[in-house]
Amino acid sequence: MKIYQNFFKALRLKETSIAVITISTVLFFYSLQPVFLSSTNVNTLLSITPELGIPALGITLLMIAGEFDLSIGSVFGFTPLLAAELMNTGIEVELAIILALLSSSLIGLIHGFITVKSGIPSFITTLGGMLIWRGAALLITGGQPRYFRIQEPIANLMTGPLFPFINAQLFWFISIMTLLWIVLERTRFGNHIYATGGNRDVARYMGVNTDYVKIFCFILSSLLAGFGGIIQSIRLGVALPNQGDGLEFDAIAAVVIGGTSLRGGSGTIFGTVIGEFLGRIIENGLVIIRAPSYYFRLYIGVVVIVAVILNFYIARRVKERERP
Amino acid sequence: MGDGPLVRMVNIHKWFGKIYALRGVDFYVNRAEVVGLVGDNGAGKSTLIKILSGVYPPDIGEIFFEGRRVSFKSPRDAIELGIETLYQDIAVVPQMDIARNFFLGREITKQLGPVKLLNLKKMVQESLKSLEAIGLRIADPRMPVENLSGGQRQGVALARAMYFKRKLLILDEPTNNLSVKESMKVLEFVSRLKEEGISSIFVTHNIHHVYSIADRVVVLSHGRKVGDYLKNDTSVDEIIRMVVSS
Numbered sequence: 001m002k003i004y005q006n007f008f009k010a011l012r013l014k015e016t017s018i019a020v021i022t023i024s025t026v027l028f029f030y031s032l033q034p035v036f037l038s039s040t041n042v043n044t045l046l047s048i049t050p051e052l053g054i055p056a057l058g059i060t061l062l063m064i065a066g067e068f069d070l071s072i073g074s075v076f077g078f079t080p081l082l083a084a085e086l087m088n089t090g091i092e093v094e095l096a097i098i099l100a101l102l103s104s105s106l107i108g109l110i111h112g113f114i115t116v117k118s119g120i121p122s123f124i125t126t127l128g129g130m131l132i133w134r135g136a137a138l139l140i141t142g143g144q145p146r147y148f149r150i151q152e153p154i155a156n157l158m159t160g161p162l163f164p165f166i167n168a169q170l171f172w173f174i175s176i177m178t179l180l181w182i183v184l185e186r187t188r189f190g191n192h193i194y195a196t197g198g199n200r201d202v203a204r205y206m207g208v209n210t211d212y213v214k215i216f217c218f219i220l221s222s223l224l225a226g227f228g229g230i231i232q233s234i235r236l237g238v239a240l241p242n243q244g245d246g247l248e249f250d251a252i253a254a255v256v257i258g259g260t261s262l263r264g265g266s267g268t269i270f271g272t273v274i275g276e277f278l279g280r281i282i283e284n285g286l287v288i289i290r291a292p293s294y295y296f297r298l299y300i301g302v303v304v305i306v307a308v309i310l311n312f313y314i315a316r317r318v319k320e321r322e323r324p
Numbered sequence: 325m326g327d328g329p330l331v332r333m334v335n336i337h338k339w340f341g342k343i344y345a346l347r348g349v350d351f352y353v354n355r356a357e358v359v360g361l362v363g364d365n366g367a368g369k370s371t372l373i374k375i376l377s378g379v380y381p382p383d384i385g386e387i388f389f390e391g392r393r394v395s396f397k398s399p400r401d402a403i404e405l406g407i408e409t410l411y412q413d414i415a416v417v418p419q420m421d422i423a424r425n426f427f428l429g430r431e432i433t434k435q436l437g438p439v440k441l442l443n444l445k446k447m448v449q450e451s452l453k454s455l456e457a458i459g460l461r462i463a464d465p466r467m468p469v470e471n472l473s474g475g476q477r478q479g480v481a482l483a484r485a486m487y488f489k490r491k492l493l494i495l496d497e498p499t500n501n502l503s504v505k506e507s508m509k510v511l512e513f514v515s516r517l518k519e520e521g522i523s524s525i526f527v528t529h530n531i532h533h534v535y536s537i538a539d540r541v542v543v544l545s546h547g548r549k550v551g552d553y554l555k556n557d558t559s560v561d562e563i564i565r566m567v568v569s570s
Contacts, residue, residue: 182441185442186441186442186444187433187439187440187441187442188431188433188440188442190442191420191424191427191428191431191442192428192429194417194419194420194424195417195420195424195428195429197419198417198418198419198420199416199417199418202415202416202417202428203417203428203429205399206428206429206430207400207403207429207430208428208429261419265417265418265419265420266419266468318471319470319471
């Protein structure tokens, strides 16, 4: 009986179903090709996932607050390019990166401000932003890549190896994940994020400044997109104008697979982390078993639908059981 | 404090464009009194309530709270005085758990070094205690409010109002869409609030519900007050006749 009850308790955690899917996927690839769990491959997975996962962490909070950000892929490309341009004018590397990150925060502020004040859906604001910032990146560079070679100390701080299996970007990923988890689950502000996305009228009535909450989340989403872009550029040694193309869909897929509601009000940071890893595992696993890489999008599409149906179904069963 | 009524609205008029919604209504609520506010659709009930909860100001008329003249610029001003309105749909956030809803906007925190973190344990304990005080037993306060029944959700909102020492509760159609059993629960919650010294205004179509609980019943019709009876001086039939005939 006790086990049975705990089983239902575990089911109530949105992460459970997706964790089961992820473990099955790992076992699936491993059974076909044991190289999948070799230390080299695990290391590869752990160094690529963070740079794409950091933007997904940011957008999780925004989506819980009930808004969207389609511009993160463009900001992911624009921010390192801006940093590269600033470095070319002779500005110190550290300062150039900081200024670029401030610019990406400003972009988020603009998206948030326009969305909140005009009352138009953030889907539209950030769709515009997606085109604008990608256009700006192409305009600045004339479509050409920019070198992104920076001195070792700073490069190591962002992407260098720290311990076996733990590189700097994984460290950043885990730190940001922990910080955002605390903010979301253990602070007043986190409670206000959930309330804003869950029912804005109730939140307002209870004294929550929902406009402020949303704008903060837009800034965070944009800043972390820029940060992920900087990490990728440092790792590759180059800033590409089309960098992060399509990232917004992968990130939203990871967030949704991780159990965050598209309508806002519920979701978890750990769900997104698992969702992001699942995406990268499928991408990487398909390469390892030598399936054509075109399969990736197809599989992710299927997983999005299956995971959401599963979450929906489990939530309904738990609800029926709990209703007194 | 004074001994007069808790709240007094004097000669309230309100126009919406050409519609003359309230035509000089006088209304008061005593301390620890449950007042039923009844009337047909368009009688002016919700306009009167919205003026009292600060949603919009009266065009003519004055409001006195605990003897002092007040004017509300927003619902916030009314809430700060201790007037809380529980609308049917905007009482709780469905996806959030009970404890988080209970303390929304007024969360309990504890200092941990430089940061303030939620004191979830205390939030859970305090909310459970308040829920039990109005007779609502919940096994697990960490489950989302959407898993509760309509009556229980009202209970959560009422317990919250009690916990935060509200002085006047305005209940807008609290028994709408509830089963008979659930409605009885809500009525029971309201009478517990009265025992705690909290006044309430019970706005409803359901005269049987209001009669079972109110100390006094006020009838509105076409923007005017047409009846104001102590319950003991009237009957359900008489109130129904007032609502229908005028």
